[in-house]
Amino acid sequence: MLEKLTRFPLFLDLSTADLKIIAPLFHVRTFNQGSVIIEQGEKATCLYLLTIGQVEIRYKPYDGEKIKLNNLFSGSVFGWSSVLGNNIYSSSVICTNDCEVLMIRGDDLRLLRENHPQTGQLVMDRLARSVSKRWTKAQSQVKSMLHKGVVENISPLGKGTEIMNTPVTSPKEEQLKVLLSQLSAYIEQFHGGSVDFVAFDGETLTVHLGGACLGCPLSPSTLHGWVEGTVKQFFPEIKHVQAD
Numbered sequence: 297m298l299e300k301l302t303r304f305p306l307f308l309d310l311s312t313a314d315l316k317i318i319a320p321l322f323h324v325r326t327f328n329q330g331s332v333i334i335e336q337g338e339k340a341t342c343l344y345l346l347t348i349g350q351v352e353i354r355y356k357p358y359d360g361e362k363i364k365l366n367n368l369f370s371g372s373v374f375g376w377s378s379v380l381g382n383n384i385y386s387s388s389v390i391c392t393n394d395c396e397v398l399m400i401r402g403d404d405l406r407l408l409r410e411n412h413p414q415t416g417q418l419v420m421d422r423l424a425r426s427v428s429k430r431w432t433k434a435q436s437q438v439k440s441m442l443h444k445g446v447v448e449n450i451s452p453l454g455k456g457t458e459i460m461n462t463p464v465t466s467p468k469e470e471q472l473k474v475l476l477s478q479l480s481a482y483i484e485q486f487h488g489g490s491v492d493f494v495a496f497d498g499e500t501l502t503v504h505l506g507g508a509c510l511g512c513p514l515s516p517s518t519l520h521g522w523v524e525g526t527v528k529q530f531f532p533e534i535k536h537v538q539a540d
Contacts, residue, residue: 297322300398304345305371306422307388314415321404327395329407335391340377340398346370349395354388367392377488377508378402386488424517468531469496475530476503479523483509491523500536501527515539 297319301307307315327333333344336356338469346368353374365387366373376383393482409416446539467468473493483489494502503523509515524537 297324297398300324300347303319304398306345306373310418310422314418317412317415318400318408321400321408322398323398323400325397327391327394327397329391329395331391331395332388333391333395333397334375334385334387336386336388337384340375340402342401343373343378343393343405344375345398345400346372346374347396347398350392351389351395352392354390355386356388362388373485379405379423379514386484389434389491400448420514424514426539469493472496472527472531475525475527477530479526482509483518483522489515489518491518494540499534501534502538502540504540 298315300316301319301322307318310318327349333351336354348370351368351372353368353375354362355365356362368389374389375385392424405416405419408419473483476491476493480491480504483491484507488507489512490506491509492504492506494504496502503519505515505518509518512518519537519539528534
């Protein structure tokens, strides 16, 4: 297990001492092509590190067909609900070819932070960076969808987004509300969190992070890595984005 961890990008330069602490917490599993590793709605227990293969992330809205969210390759991490305190997984994960994963229970990761604070913090920091990279990649998709929604007034998510079918002729505050509603939909799909408009004074946008974001150690990455980054792409004149 120690050797597998040292080859995983997340832990490449982690010290041997830290690796020896976390190695017993991980388990190896293999899955054949077409296997379902995570089923949306099932109890969230484990975080997965993909060492070999490729998986597809799918989300099924309550009133629509399944949506393909993303493809993840070796070196990726998924199953965030188990770490963020969600009771169930918010998306499904299916193998598009034969896969190998390293699994760690969300409860064990939380205990790691309690029993070995320094090592636990290192691991959480690296996980946060891993999320940020994934979100950066997703931002291009979100940007395209938001461009259609805000500029062309086309609903990018299909059913249940009738608000986007109404021409946006309101002030910037209303445009920000529309933008945040789309971001919130994606944050909910990825890890069960949400973001809502609170206030805008011309320079500072204040939002409320809810759902799984409440009390989550990765919420700063949500706020600054995704929300602030995307908002500033559309409104570069906004100087600050803060949580209430």
